[in-house]
Amino acid sequence: MEMNNNLIIIIAIASIAILLIAAIVILKLTGNREKKDTFIITGICDSGKTSLYLRLRNDKVMETHTSITENEGRFPLAQEDEEKVFHVIDFPGHYKLRYKYQDFTPITKGVIFVIDSATFIKNEREVTEYLYEILANKYISENEVSILIACNKQDYLIALPKERIKTALENEINNLRSTRAAGVEEQDEDNVDDFLGYENEAFKFEHLPNQISFIECELKSGNANSGISEIKDWMVENF
Template structure:
């Protein structure tokens, strides 16, 4: 809708008494003031929305998966000791790449979400302006944390904003240099199986309670769940965030490439 059409629609909504008494000086003052306010409001709205581009990237995952390590490396290019976050770490900055230094031409908004079970919902506050999500998985503990990780990922995938905006997701399988680490293809298969189970149980719960569901159905009905069935691209990368970035195995290059692709 253009600015002229917005103003025209607003004039049509004016009360008849104000338009009929156009010869009244006081009414003319009110009318002029109202028009000025409406034009200023319209200008502000259009100036804020014109040219706006989604440039927020979320770092999500369970606690101790490595989200904050990734956030600090993207922001400062350094390795630091971290602890479990109870609040978001966020900032607008140019992500750092070990190959090219500051690899982006412009800053992006990066949010490191807390992994605590009671705080994970905070991702919903950012989804409307999200360009991409990096979901970090601990490859050494995924076997015993599969249910929790799958539930978190399911909630993100089934959100209406994720589906309608086709938000891309990079699943970063961290700590691949550890003895008990699982391969990325194994983790993908495990998550697909658990999400398929969740899809069935949650659908049954909604039907038994006769409630209208807010989540989008994931995948193809009548078929086992596969990430490839989703409208938004899902990719898996194996890495070790604690490794030196120069060996190419830390995952920083993959995340930078992901951000670059989503902000072109």
């Protein structure tokens, strides 16, 4: 009888221990999910997203290839304060895969939207539609998530300066507002704001609640003026 009682006590203690461990794990996972500490790197294909991810992680210029899966990691920025650990996710640029970023917008601290400045004229419509979707996302808008538009490949002779890219994006977004481009309609209506900017006024990035910044960069260049330092500064400022 005494042995049975001891067995019951042991089982009860073990059960309580298992429940406590499970509760701690769940709380930890939930806490990580709710913490807004994520920086998203996105843009259309071949804009230089993975190059940026690698520069941030280990400051290496490496050959990259179009990927179908995201790169994700928690790390201090290369050659920066090691006590600040950033959660960074680089999403594929393919139109069938890029929308995965929406799963992380509730915990997003900042978005880095990378543009190929050398092919922007050819891809202007696709770039603008995708940027529109990000700006119209309710989590991005309501939480006033900061957005950095990185105008990459400035080392190419045909690259457009950031001022021209900004103006072109504003004009194209102004057109998209009235037509509600197909890319926006693909999103869940509950996750999309109705209108960007001010009604009856031409669209300007300054009309948005978010802080929108533009920077010129050349992420595969080893030059001191590659723009990577400015991108890191922006991330630290928005950490």
